[in-house]
Amino acid sequence: MSTSMLDVAGVLVSPDHYIDGERVPSEERFELFSPIDQRLLGQVAAGQPAHVEQAIAAAERAFPAWSAMSAAERLPYLDRFAEEIGRRADAFCTLESNDAGVLLSRMRHGVVPRAMLNIRWFAEHALGLQERPIDTQQAHHRVRHDPAGVVVIITPWNAPLMLSTWKLGPALAAGNTCILKPPEWAPLTCSLLADAAHAAGLPPGVFNVVQGIGATTGAQLVSDPRIARVSFTGSVPTARRIAQAAGANLVPCSLELGGKSPFIVLEDADIDAAAATGALMYRNAGQVCLAGTRFLVHERVAERFIAAMRTTVDGLCVGDPRGEATEVGPIIHPRQVERVLGFIDRAVAGGAQVLWGGQPHPFGAQYVQPTMLTGLSQDDEIVQNEVFGPVLTLQTFASDDEAVAMANGTDYGLGGVCYGDTAHAIAVADRVRTGFIWINSFGIRDLAAPFGGIKRSGIGREGGDWSFEFFCDVKDVVVPKKPFRPSFSHR
Incomplete structure (x- = not known):
């Protein structure tokens, strides 16, 4: 465990990775500067191949037990996660304002409450997605939303806390284990998010944070065949590289990109x-x-x-x-x-x-x-x-x-x-x-509604059932109404 901490305007935050329930240091680091006045905030761990491997292995180990829980069993963990975010509200506001230049007032009155809601709302919404029956003339169908596996989440620097929780909420509520790769220009609130998850008692390996540069750390994460889903918000050029790397393993990607x-x-x-x-x-x-x-x-x-x-x-x-x-x-x-x-x-x-x-x-x-x-x-x-x-x-x-x-x-x-x-x-x-x-309005965002773009603005939708459609494997369990007698003449 590393004992080094960054002091950002009186808030102590770890510069290290968070893997398998523990802080993991790195000899390789990169410097982080505040956009407010270009002062050095400190040096942050840069993920190396061994850290990526460690995080994927930890998420794989944690997946069987976490995915076997019902949504109701996962709910208390995620409720506590939201509570721990709230307990650190002032720290989140200070960090993101100094690290990303986001308005402190906006953090206090909009972003932190929304981050808490992102976790709670999806945890509760998952309760209704356990199983859906479809009755046809031939069979009873039981449609399930099963957890996909290990999920990689990559968030941008303009809203790291809000967009991390926007993706983590449904991913964790669905029963996936997650690896979050923060933006290298503004990673500190994602590090504090790991502290909140740890204090909430999320089992080791369920939520991991690997910091680093997108071209190296991020590239290794999205190209690993053990990854089940990649959720990315950011630029079109980066999305193309992610899609190519994940596509080699036929890994589904959700890409929320730019706009004009x-x-x-x-x-x-x-x-x-x-x-x-x-x-x-x-x-x-x-x-x-x-x-x-x-x-x-x-x-x-x-x-x-x-x-x-x-x-x-x-x-x-x-x-x-x-x-x-x-x-x-x-x-x-x-x-x-x-x-x-x-x-x-x-x-x-x-x-x-x-x-x-x-x-x-x-x-x-x-x-x-x-x-x-x-x-x-x-x-x-x-x-x-x-x-x-x-x-x-x-x-x-x-x-x-x-x-x-x-x-x-x-x-x-x-x-x-x-x-x-x-x-x-x-x-x-x-x-x-x-x-x-x-x-005649702007910025109205409801978690139950779909969010996403077309053309170069992205692939997929986030929010409500759409998030779970992405973060889950939809499975149909078919039970025939009459005894099934196979025949080669059937088509």
Whole structure:
């Protein structure tokens, strides 16, 4: 057991792996810096082949006993897991704010309560998925949701706690054992999550955390033939590599990827409401896959909309995410800052006009002004590709048909927003090719509902029964109603 701990703003957290119920150190480590002010937070264990092997072996050993439990027997463990997350609420808030730059207020009031709910809700939902009868003329069918086996979960740096628990909840409730690979740019809340699981009494090997770099640690995990499922949220290029590695072993993957979602403002929209919602797209410094980043505004209301949204954006507080008044925090990493500013510079060089922002923010090295660009063509790079920063684009349209064509005119299809008269907005939204779309609203997420995208935005759905369909092997036990007499003539 390693005795070294990182002290992050008064919160002690282990930099080591968590395997088979114990902390496991590594001689190989990587440095971790805060996006707030680039200070060194410490050195974190980098997973080596031996650690990956150890974690898979531990998860395999734990699987028979954990999977043999009923959902009702697993429920108390997962309830305690949620309770232990709640007991560490302040620590989770401090760590993720310092490690990932997430707003402290958002962590306190949104993320931590949601993380607890992710564990509890799926544990309770699993109670109804034990067995489902189907009665036909020929036979009685007993449809079971059996645990798949050892699951690898890989989460991104923009929401490590929320997205880890979003996947762990159904995976563990279904009876799988799990290996979590945290994001290397923001791994600390995943490490603290292991402490919560340990305190909750989850049996050794049921939940493991192997930290490391995606190209090495992650690649070894997803290519191992003993893995039954891979659940990944992140970028399209990484997803392609994961799918290729897992595909060699025919391992199913759930891939929740990026977005370039439309924010449609129809002529009959409530302009002030649409503008206020539009400013929410800068939340988490725009590092949100489901944000509506392409504003498509009817030409007759574009001037009014721009003025209303500019007023709202001018009032946004950019700064230290630990401040209660802060509404826009830092970009996660210098490489991401370079990427975001590169998109802006190339767009402006190509003729785009800056409505507001467009520059680094004076608050600090990893801060970018909330930005809106216009004067763009549908095939422009910044219209077609995900920026993942506080950068939005605005185009106008003259008809519903034009708006729908523009909305559907990228390789992404994750989410969307549509503001207008409700019936009109629904009629337009029904024609937009996307995994989900909010009408006169944004960010409503119910655990019972499906979440996911189409095209380059991913494969599969998470939430409700859809999560269990992925994390389980669905088995049909068939009992004939009449004695079965085999015959070669039967087809």
